[in-house]
Amino acid sequence: MGMTYLYHADALQYAKHDYIKIKTPFLSVVGSEDPMIESADAFAQKSLEAGVNITYLRVEGMDHYVRRRPDIVEKSFAWLKEYIH
Numbered sequence: 001m002g003m004t005y006l007y008h009a010d011a012l013q014y015a016k017h018d019y020i021k022i023k024t025p026f027l028s029v030v031g032s033e034d035p036m037i038e039s040a041d042a043f044a045q046k047s048l049e050a051g052v053n054i055t056y057l058r059v060e061g062m063d064h065y066v067r068r069r070p071d072i073v074e075k076s077f078a079w080l081k082e083y084i085h
Helices: 005-013 037-049 070-081
Strands: 026-031 054-059
Touching: 026 037, 026 070, 037 054, 054 070
Parallel strands: 026 054
Antiparallel strands: none
16 A cells, blocks of 8 residues: 555554544544454444544445545545534
């Protein structure tokens, strides 16, 4: 996917999520075929447990590239419109 070793080294040193600091509505869109699906599932679950206002779209059969799914992009923008006044 074009990510360098430096990117991965930085990711390994990244601080753990402090879910309590997430104050705004949060949308997470992940495909079930994405290699990071287990991390995304765990993030969503821990966010919900911490009381974060998270919407988690786990799209069955989709990989990492949401841009290949115009229907999901449209759903994401519809979600965003709920919070823009």
